Amino acid sequence: MKSKVFRTLRRAPAYLLLLFTTVLALMPFYIMFIMGTYKNEDIFKGLKLLPGNYIAKNFETILQGNVIRPYLNSLFISVLSMIVCVLVSSLIGYGMSKFRFRGKKFLMTVLLATLVMPYQISMAGYMMEMRWFQLNNTLWPMILVFIANPFGAFWMTQYIGSAIPDSIIESARIDGSGELRLFLTIVFPMIKPATITLALLVFLWSWNNFLIPLVFVTDPRQYTLPIFISTLGGAYRVDYAAKMLNLTLATIPVLIFFSIFSKYLIKGMTIGAVKE
Amino acid sequence: MQRLEKRCRKLTPYFFILPFFAAYLLFSVFPFAFAFFMSFTDWTGVGTPSFVGLGNYIRIFTQDAAAQKSFLNTFYFLVIAIPIEILLGLLTAMIIKDFVPKARGAFQLLNFLPYLTAPVAVGLIFQFLFDWDYGTVNQLLASIHIENDHIYWLGTEGTARFVVIVVIIWRLFGYSMIILSAGLSTISEDLYEAADLDGAGWFQKQLRITLPLLKPILGFVCVISLINGFQLFDDPYMLFASQAGQPFGGPNNSVLTVMMNMFQASFMNFQMGYGASIAYTLFLIIFIFSMLLTRMMRREDC
Numbered sequence: 001m002k003s004k005v006f007r008t009l010r011r012a013p014a015y016l017l018l019l020f021t022t023v024l025a026l027m028p029f030y031i032m033f034i035m036g037t038y039k040n041e042d043i044f045k046g047l048k049l050l051p052g053n054y055i056a057k058n059f060e061t062i063l064q065g066n067v068i069r070p071y072l073n074s075l076f077i078s079v080l081s082m083i084v085c086v087l088v089s090s091l092i093g094y095g096m097s098k099f100r101f102r103g104k105k106f107l108m109t110v111l112l113a114t115l116v117m118p119y120q121i122s123m124a125g126y127m128m129e130m131r132w133f134q135l136n137n138t139l140w141p142m143i144l145v146f147i148a149n150p151f152g153a154f155w156m157t158q159y160i161g162s163a164i165p166d167s168i169i170e171s172a173r174i175d176g177s178g179e180l181r182l183f184l185t186i187v188f189p190m191i192k193p194a195t196i197t198l199a200l201l202v203f204l205w206s207w208n209n210f211l212i213p214l215v216f217v218t219d220p221r222q223y224t225l226p227i228f229i230s231t232l233g234g235a236y237r238v239d240y241a242a243k244m245l246n247l248t249l250a251t252i253p254v255l256i257f258f259s260i261f262s263k264y265l266i267k268g269m270t271i272g273a274v275k276e
Numbered sequence: 277m278q279r280l281e282k283r284c285r286k287l288t289p290y291f292f293i294l295p296f297f298a299a300y301l302l303f304s305v306f307p308f309a310f311a312f313f314m315s316f317t318d319w320t321g322v323g324t325p326s327f328v329g330l331g332n333y334i335r336i337f338t339q340d341a342a343a344q345k346s347f348l349n350t351f352y353f354l355v356i357a358i359p360i361e362i363l364l365g366l367l368t369a370m371i372i373k374d375f376v377p378k379a380r381g382a383f384q385l386l387n388f389l390p391y392l393t394a395p396v397a398v399g400l401i402f403q404f405l406f407d408w409d410y411g412t413v414n415q416l417l418a419s420i421h422i423e424n425d426h427i428y429w430l431g432t433e434g435t436a437r438f439v440v441i442v443v444i445i446w447r448l449f450g451y452s453m454i455i456l457s458a459g460l461s462t463i464s465e466d467l468y469e470a471a472d473l474d475g476a477g478w479f480q481k482q483l484r485i486t487l488p489l490l491k492p493i494l495g496f497v498c499v500i501s502l503i504n505g506f507q508l509f510d511d512p513y514m515l516f517a518s519q520a521g522q523p524f525g526g527p528n529n530s531v532l533t534v535m536m537n538m539f540q541a542s543f544m545n546f547q548m549g550y551g552a553s554i555a556y557t558l559f560l561i562i563f564i565f566s567m568l569l570t571r572m573m574r575r576e577d578c
Contacts, residue, residue, distance in 0.1 A: 014371045014478075018383065021368050025387045025450060028401045031412050035404070043410055088295045095292030107293070116500070116566045118507050119304065120535060121559045124542050124552040125311030126303070128321065148300035179288050208394040210510045211535075215543050226396040230514060244404065251397045258392045262385050265392075269451070270458035 029252070036245030043240055054241065061242040067249070069221060070228035077139055077224060078206040081146035085202045086195050088147055093156025094187055098169060108157075114150045120211055127215055141216045142224065146206055152198050155271060159194035160187065197268035200261050207254060225250055315552035325549065332553035343554060345529050346537035352437070353533070354505040357444040362497055364445065365452025366490075370482055372453075373460050384457060388450040398447055399514025406430055406439050430515065430522065433530040440531050443511050448504075452497050459493035460486065492572065499569045503562055509535035534558050 035043055038052035096104065119126070130141045164187055172182045188195075210226040217227055229250055232243050258265060315332055319325035336343045372383045390398065405412045406429040414426045429435045463486065471481050512533055516526040524540055525532025534554065542551025 011375060014375045017367060018371045018376065021364060021449070022383060022386050024446065025390050028398075028405060028446070029389070029393075031405065032401050088299065092293045092296035095289045099289030099292070101286070101289040104289075107297070112570060113566075114304070116503050116562070116569065117559075118503075118562065119307075120507055120509070120538075121555045121562075122304070122307040122311040123538070123555065124314055124548045125307035125309070127543075128310065128314075128548070129303075129307050131321075144299070144303045148296050148298075148304055150300075153296055179291070183292070204392065208396075210394070210396045210513075211539070214539075226394050226510075229394065229396045229400060232400060240404070240410070247397055247400055251393055255389055255392060259385055259389075262388070263381075266384070266388070266454055266458075270455055 029255075032244050033248050033252075035241060036248045038241050040239045040241040055245065058239075058242045058245045061239060062246050062249070065246075066220065066223075067228070067246065070223045070225045071250075073139060073222060074207060074225040077142045078203045081143050081206040082199045082202045084143070085146050085149050085152050086199050089149065089152030089156045089198060090160070090188060090191060090195060091183070092153045093158075093160045093191075094183055096153070096157040097161035098164070098166070111150050111153055111157075115154060117150075119145055123211065123215060126212075130216065136216050137219055137222065139222055139224075142206070142209060142212050145212060146202055149202065152202065155198055155268070156191070156194060158271075160191055163194070164190055193264070193267075196261070197264045200258070200265045201268045204258065204265070311552045312556060314549050315556045317549040318547075319549040320546045321548045328549070332550050333557065335550065336554060336557060342525070342529055342532060343537050346525070346532045346534045347557075349437075349529075349531060350506060350508060350533045353441055353444060353508065354502055357441045357448075358498065358501045358505065361445045361449045361501065362452045362456075362494065364449040365497070366456050366494070368449070368453045369456040369460055370486065373457065374478065384454065387453055390447045391450045391454075393447070395447065395510035396514050398443060399511040402439060402443050402446075402511070403430070403515050431527055433527050436516070436526045436531050439515065440512050440526075443515070444505070444508070447511065448501065452501070455497050455500075456490065456493060459490050463489050495572055496569070499565055499572065503565050503569070506558055506562055506565075507535055508533045509539065512536060513539075 034048055034051055036058055037055040038048060039054040039057070042048070042052065042054075096108065126141070126145070127136070130136045135141055135144075168186065168190075169182065172186050177186070208226065209224075210230070213222075213224045213227045214230070217223060223231070229247060232246055314325070316327055316329060317325035318328050318331075368383075368387055372380055376383055406414075408414060408426045408428045408431065411429070413429065417427070427435060429439050467485050467489075468481055471485060476484070512526070512531045513536055516522045516524070516531055523529070524544075525536060535558070538551050538554040538558070540551075541547045541554055
């Protein structure tokens with residue numbers, strides 16, 4: 001009994017540090033939420049740590065603004081980017097891992113070399129290209145950039161290479177299955193864990209993407225959620241409470257969504273760092 | 277007939293890799309190459325560009341004080357924030373693994389949430405937290421009577437930089453924690469048990485066993501943090517650029533990052549060519565670091 005108390009005491013610094021980082025991580029979200037539940041004037045009157053009762057009124061204020069559209073735009077962009085990227089990445093992953101062909105090694109090196117190269121570098125070139133295609137002022141620049149993602153290609157090549165036995169492919173070929181059908185009916189269903197991980201990552205990147213819409217979007221009807229959030233920053237002292245509630249609604253639902261699938265997300269993010 | 281079939285077979289892999297490389301050429305390689313070309317011109321995006329040779333690059337290093345400052349600022353932020361962020365991530369990862377193994381998933385997720393949040397939103401939240409008038413930080417300080425005069429966090433150089441560093445650490449330490457946790461799980465338990473038999477304490481075990489074995493992954497986290505950190509844009513932009521009465525790069529350009537400078541040149545002043553040269557200077561730096569990264573990853577392979 002005594003030793004147990006002693007052990008807990010000795011471990012106290014560790015628990016305290018963990019508590020500290022966890023509180024640190026959550027505090028800004030909490031304050032953001034709390035502020036959204038107060039009347040704007042009350043925010044200025046000293047520290048608030050418990051929820052207020054003005055949330056319904058603030059919600060009414062928000063609904064007068066244009067909140068639904070940015071959400072739908074972001075959803076459209078992210079879902080489409082996700083689907084196309086996963087499909088294109090699985091295709092190249094299959095091609096790179098299960099076939100031998102000329103130039104494969106060179107292509108693989110190119111992929112690896114550009115793995116961590118940020119697309120932001122080529123922003124000026126991308127801007128001009130989209131202008132020529134007359135795609136500026138549309139949602140397409142935010143989608144096209146995610147189609148060919150080196151990480152996706154690399155991840156799928158690795159996964160398909162190790163998860164799909166060659167014998168399965170061979171026997172399907174002997175049965176006379178066409179190559180595309182083989183891919184769609186046999187390979188693709190077998191790589192579900194990898195596709196979920198990649199889908200979540202692309203969704204996350206696309207959903208939080210700020211620079212590209214900042215460069216391309218001028219029409220409020222094409223605002224994505226991050227652009228909408230940036231307009232909340234605004235130059236005028238308006239309704240801060242409503243602003244914070246708006247921000248809460250823009251961030252928390254998607255954080256809950258990511259939390260549900262956090263296992264897959266974390267798996268995708270730790271790939272490369274650790275060989276399993 | 278059979279020969280035709282064989283030839284078809286040979287083409288199959290190209291069919292699978294075609295969609296990727298078509299999109300890659302069109303939307304990655306071309307803009308990349310074209311931006312490189314633009315960096316040697318004085319193009320504004322309209323009309324015909326004229327070549328200025330290395331003029332843009334020379335301008336960055338000899339004439340443009342703001343650009344030079346943006347590189348120094350970015351380095352400054354990273355040099356201070358990354359060690360703290362990694363240390364915090366490392367400690368959290370170790371504690372979660374050894375002291376609360378049953379709640380591992382929950383604690384990892386909670387500490388990881390900041391990294392998943394849109395950086396723009398993070399900037400706005402912190403703009404609110406550090407507002408001089410109604411911000412939570414100042415109100416907290418006032419309520420415990422440490423500082424009754426409101427501190428103008430975002431308005432003076434030193435404090436503005438402090439806030440940016442706090443934001444970087446807050447947003448990134450969970451990422452380090454996740455990567456390092458994955459690293460910790462690869463270390464064999466036998467080693468710790470052997471150390472237990474020798475009577476080693478927790479700290480000693482971490483120092484003698486964990487740290488040396490974690491070195492490659494610590495290096496990985498370091499380089500990735502740097503590569504990502506060089507692109508710092510969203511949160512400082514949101515902290516300062518969108519605020520009334522604040523200059524684009526914060527007070528006296530003290531928080532102007534390289535990406536912000538690139539954005540300002542290319543898309544606010546429409547000096548597309550010059551902006552591209554700033555981007556390519558940054559590219560060179562990132563390139564060097566990613567060479568380092570691939571070398572480290574390769575060493576891990578063997």
